[in-house]
Amino acid sequence: MRSVRALIGLVSLAATTALGCALFFGPDNTLVPGNEGAPGVKRFLVCAPNTVIALPAELVAVTRPLRDQIDAYLRFQGREAQWIDLYESRRLWGQAMTAAKAQGALEKTPAFFAKELDELYDFDAIVMPSVVLHKATGTGGTARWDGVERHMRVLNAPRRDPGTMTIEFGGLDGDLMVTSVHVLVFSRGGERVFEGRGGIELIHEIDLAAFKKKKNLDVRVREDLGRDVDALREGIAIAFDPYLPPPEE
Amino acid sequence: MSLRCSVLALAVLWVGCAGPQVRRDSLEGWSEAETRGVRLIADARGEELDAIASDLSSLHATFTYLLGRDITSSVPTTIVLIRDPERAKRFGLRGRLGFAWSTLEGSFAVVSLDRRAVQTRITLFHEYTHLLLWRHRNALIARWYTEGLADYFSTVAFRDGALVVGALPADRLAWLIQRGHPMPLDQLFGGDRDATLRGRAIYDFYSTAWALTHYLLATPKGRAELSRFEKELAKGTALDAAREAAFGRSFERLTQELTTHLGYLARGAAAESILDPRQVRLTQPVPAAPMHPDAVADALGSVALSLASEDEGESEYAPIARAYLEAAVAEGAAANAPARAALAHVRALEGDADGAEATLAEALRDAPGDFSVQLAAGHVALARGAADEAEAHFRRALALDERSAPAWFGLGRALARAGQADHARNALERARSLGWSAGLDLELGRLHVEAHRVSEARALLQPLAGDPHGGKIAEQAAELLKQLDATDAADPS
Numbered sequence: 001m002r003s004v005r006a007l008i009g010l011v012s013l014a015a016t017t018a019l020g021c022a023l024f025f026g027p028d029n030t031l032v033p034g035n036e037g038a039p040g041v042k043r044f045l046v047c048a049p050n051t052v053i054a055l056p057a058e059l060v061a062v063t064r065p066l067r068d069q070i071d072a073y074l075r076f077q078g079r080e081a082q083w084i085d086l087y088e089s090r091r092l093w094g095q096a097m098t099a100a101k102a103q104g105a106l107e108k109t110p111a112f113f114a115k116e117l118d119e120l121y122d123f124d125a126i127v128m129p130s131v132v133l134h135k136a137t138g139t140g141g142t143a144r145w146d147g148v149e150r151h152m153r154v155l156n157a158p159r160r161d162p163g164t165m166t167i168e169f170g171g172l173d174g175d176l177m178v179t180s181v182h183v184l185v186f187s188r189g190g191e192r193v194f195e196g197r198g199g200i201e202l203i204h205e206i207d208l209a210a211f212k213k214k215k216n217l218d219v220r221v222r223e224d225l226g227r228d229v230d231a232l233r234e235g236i237a238i239a240f241d242p243y244l245p246p247p248e249e
Numbered sequence: 250m251s252l253r254c255s256v257l258a259l260a261v262l263w264v265g266c267a268g269p270q271v272r273r274d275s276l277e278g279w280s281e282a283e284t285r286g287v288r289l290i291a292d293a294r295g296e297e298l299d300a301i302a303s304d305l306s307s308l309h310a311t312f313t314y315l316l317g318r319d320i321t322s323s324v325p326t327t328i329v330l331i332r333d334p335e336r337a338k339r340f341g342l343r344g345r346l347g348f349a350w351s352t353l354e355g356s357f358a359v360v361s362l363d364r365r366a367v368q369t370r371i372t373l374f375h376e377y378t379h380l381l382l383w384r385h386r387n388a389l390i391a392r393w394y395t396e397g398l399a400d401y402f403s404t405v406a407f408r409d410g411a412l413v414v415g416a417l418p419a420d421r422l423a424w425l426i427q428r429g430h431p432m433p434l435d436q437l438f439g440g441d442r443d444a445t446l447r448g449r450a451i452y453d454f455y456s457t458a459w460a461l462t463h464y465l466l467a468t469p470k471g472r473a474e475l476s477r478f479e480k481e482l483a484k485g486t487a488l489d490a491a492r493e494a495a496f497g498r499s500f501e502r503l504t505q506e507l508t509t510h511l512g513y514l515a516r517g518a519a520a521e522s523i524l525d526p527r528q529v530r531l532t533q534p535v536p537a538a539p540m541h542p543d544a545v546a547d548a549l550g551s552v553a554l555s556l557a558s559e560d561e562g563e564s565e566y567a568p569i570a571r572a573y574l575e576a577a578v579a580e581g582a583a584a585n586a587p588a589r590a591a592l593a594h595v596r597a598l599e600g601d602a603d604g605a606e607a608t609l610a611e612a613l614r615d616a617p618g619d620f621s622v623q624l625a626a627g628h629v630a631l632a633r634g635a636a637d638e639a640e641a642h643f644r645r646a647l648a649l650d651e652r653s654a655p656a657w658f659g660l661g662r663a664l665a666r667a668g669q670a671d672h673a674r675n676a677l678e679r680a681r682s683l684g685w686s687a688g689l690d691l692e693l694g695r696l697h698v699e700a701h702r703v704s705e706a707r708a709l710l711q712p713l714a715g716d717p718h719g720g721k722i723a724e725q726a727a728e729l730l731k732q733l734d735a736t737d738a739a740d741p742s
Contacts, residue, residue, distance in 0.1 A: 086411035
């Protein structure tokens with residue numbers, strides 16, 4: 001029996017906020033000076049999404065469009081992108097961690113990772129992208145986070161008859177679950193040169209179909225998660241800024 | 250054709266004079282597919298079901314890879330995926346997205362066809378894991394263990410060139426983080442229905458079962474401990490002794506470790522297992538095919554009948570089974586004797602002895618040599634208390650299939666009703682050597698209680714009574730244990 005899952009719509013809004021609280025309330029994008037515009041970097045080696053950051057099972061379908069759009073964005077920036085699949089990137093990352101641990105210096109893991117990759121691939125920099133799930137504060141159903149602003153979709157809103165006084169549903173206030181793109185960029189030698197984030201989308205939508213009869217708000221997980229290509233593109237461009245400055249418009 | 254007839258033919262077919270009605274249009278647009286011996290029936294078009302069947306096939310292949318062998322089933326497995334919310338409720342999906350059960354005659358699951366394909370897959374994988382775990386068992390599997398494993402494998406996915414096992418179900422993790430602590434482990438392992446299935450406790454129970462399984466399966470040491478612990482409990486070792494034998498440390502210590510693990514997960518640590526997908530041999534399922542309305546009605550009726558039979562006595566599923574089986578017969582399965590025999594069985598369960606006999610007579614006339622007809626005839630006879638007649642039908646069924654666990658079970662029940670306790674026990678033991686069901690252990694346990702074979706009775710009944718999800722069977726087992734205790738108190742010798 002899977003009773004708990006039945007609550008995902010309403011409960012997760014309140015419950016998973018704790019997850020976000022503990023997770024990524026990260027800093028603004030950070031860039032090692034001198035790397036604006038990724039000078040001298042022509043060939044990116046890109047790891048499979050969420051190689052080192054957990055991906056909740058409910059978001060598994062998001063990685064394919066993320067991969068496609070990052071690939072397109074890097075090419076748009078005039079760079080080459082070569083991808084490593086998840087099995088290989090995790091295997092090599094695991095080996096790098098083991099080697100770093102053996103030296104008592106876990107922080108050297110990226111350096112070992114880069115060294116291993118260097119023996120197998122030709123590249124100028126390594127990108128590790130992820131989709132992360134966290135919370136953002138919403139007011140009237142609108143949330144702003146990681147450089148974007150999104151409004152929660154409302155389905156089956158009651159129709160307002162002309163000439164009548166009604167109160168319009170303004171949207172939810174409080175913590176809302178959202179996704180962001182997170183990118184880490186390492187130099188060929190494994191030095192972290194950039195870390196950035198860009199917001200993608202809200203996880204939930206509201207269905208008011210039952211509101212009139214039962215005063216019931218159905219807050220449910222969106223059916224089309226990961227399919228809003230415009231939102232994904234915007235998030236990717238923000239996440240890479242200023243390492244790869246976004247286009248003028 | 251008169252106007253009235255046309256309207257009847259074109260609009261809807263209402264079947265049954267009481268209980269739920271089956272609209273003909275509700276039987277259209279269904280598909281079925283087969284993969285790895287599992288029959289999938291869905292309120293969906295072929296393309297959608299093909300994707301679901303392919304997912305299920307990949308999960309089965311993953312299990313085969315992880316275990317190093319295939320888990321075959323000796324009984325047919327049927328999984329029904331339902332989109333319509335009202336129908337889903339009728340089939341038990343109230344406040345839950347899926348559930349599974351296993352009988353001597355077959356394994357079944359009902360799964361909600363969600364708007365989001367990923368949610369359907371997670372539910373389907375959860376329920377299918379239950380069915381796989383229940384294959385080849387010879388005793389009840391502890392509920393925390395089977396739920397923990399079912400959640401763990403519910404998130405299996407092939408993505409980005411890897412096989413990912415043990416990915417996080419966000420809602421489980423979020424629940425535990427919000428609560429601030431897992432359920433106390435002694436309560437998880439030994440809590441009664443009130444302690445594990447009321448209010449918030451149910452979410453604590455499921456989330457903690459997942460978290461503990463996730464934590465222990467992450468390392469070879471943890472896997473060995475989990476396996477040992479489950480085996481100790483299954484053979485009746487007391488909780489504290491089983492803990493000491495398996496973990497060698499206190500529940501408090503284990504809880505601390507679990508809390509630390511949850512802290513890592515909450516911070517986004519990628520704790521899932523990433524495996525080489527080339528090691529997994531995937532097979533393509535048979536493409537989905539559209540179903541004729543009578544086949545849909547027959548399949549849904551049979552699934553509801555299985556639920557009704559599990560309940561024993563009055564069941565909310567019996568009217569549903571009857572409505573669908575009547576629709577099946579009306580829709581064209583009239584020539585199908587097993588469908589009519591199944592309808593007779595459900596009518597007998599509902600107490601409609603005359604209706605059952607009439608329907609059964611037709612089935613027996615057309616197909617006296619059909620195994621399922623003889624089996625149903627035995628059930629019908631049992632329902633009206635004709636033990637000798639039931640025995641004869643079950644023996645005829647056994648003459649057609651000597652290795653049928655349900656036929657041996659039926660024979661055992663018939664003999665028990667006829668007062669032939671020793672023969673009944675032999676038949677039930679034979680059934681138990683061929684399959685397992687909670688109902689079978691209950692029946693056998695009852696015979697042991699009547700013969701005052703205390704240790705044999707307790708060994709069978711205690712796991713049943715201790716299952717917080719055991720429903721009526723758990724209640725009956727607890728009642729029998731009380732009788733045993735009362736007898737012991739009255740006569741300690």
